[in-house]
Amino acid sequence: MSGLYGFLFAMWILIIIGGGIMVGLLGPFSIQQFGNFHWVFTSGIKVIIALTLVVIWILILSKLKNYIFKKELKF
């Protein structure tokens, strides 16, 4: 059970750090070179960055899961 509490806590820390990266990267991000369509490009790139961050987040979580539950996962 202590592993599960540790995993919960690690997920919480990852959410907070991930939020910081999200605000730091996506907040100030803007492209102005495309006239009236700048918001489309800005939003599109924001979507790509956000999805990349989510994929990285899941990969880290997956590694963490294997590390924390290395004993329990030997089914």
Next chain:
Amino acid sequence: MIELIIPTIISCILAFFVVYFTTPPLIKILVKKNYTVKDMNKKENVMVARPGGISIILGIVVSEIVLYGFFQLNEILAIIITTTTAFLIGYVDDRKVMGGWFKPVTLAIAALPIIFLGAYDSDLAFPLFGDVQIPLLYLGLIILMIPITGNTINSIDVLNGVASGFMVIASFTLSICLFILQNYEIAIVSLPLGFVSLAFYKYHKIPSKIFPGDSGALVFGAMYGVIAIVGGVEIIAAIALLPAVINSFLFLSSVKRVVEHRQIKGKPVEHTDDFKLKATNDKTAPITLVRLILAGGPLTEKQIGFAIFKLAIFSSILAIITTFMMGVSL
């Protein structure tokens, strides 16, 4: 502030007692019509009425309509429409076995009223670091959120009383967080979910007299998701839901595809001679929260339920800490 007290009391009383008084006759009707399923974790051949989603949705709709009479908020309409649609989706799945795609796709459609009613703010608030404006990305988040919360609660509905008990803890936590953030109207609108879950838990707790079914679990999950969106507390809601999220994450990372539980051949848990539950060594079986809890040794159904509730309380504490961190800026 005083004018908020009367609608709060009326809606909470209605939410609780509508479920409390309609569930027993519902159980009788379901048993009479033979709408029952075998309780797989009981030694004897116990048949349990299903689905209890009917009384759950009744409690939510009645209390939210009363609140709409007081506040006339689009957010309440979004809750009523999306939650009712989620109930209908779950009810179809209760009656007819649908494919793995059915619930995610239809629940995504159920989220559309939130967008059409404009019941959201496209700023995503993070603790310590502030808000980020993501107008286009946020629309995608709304469409994803309802299927995720709906299916997450549905996936944890594996033992007597777990889904409703877990919802009591998570939804009251969300209401407390909304009060801390001084978002009083949405906090009041969110309270019926906790009271409906509490009333239903009386009949769902071990030994269950009724199961919520997909219709009940999706109503719980969908309403929780809508409150998170209309209240602008998506991150806090996700943290309060972490044990259930872990369950879905473990399941998906071991199965590696979106699939219905009944389509999985391998059994993650089995019964001992004294009918406790224990983790299997089946490599084809998915890894679930219950299987990890049982890695330490066999436990009774009641002990597993309480282990999940303890995890829910731990994540609720983290959610409340996160709420206080929302007011702090680095």
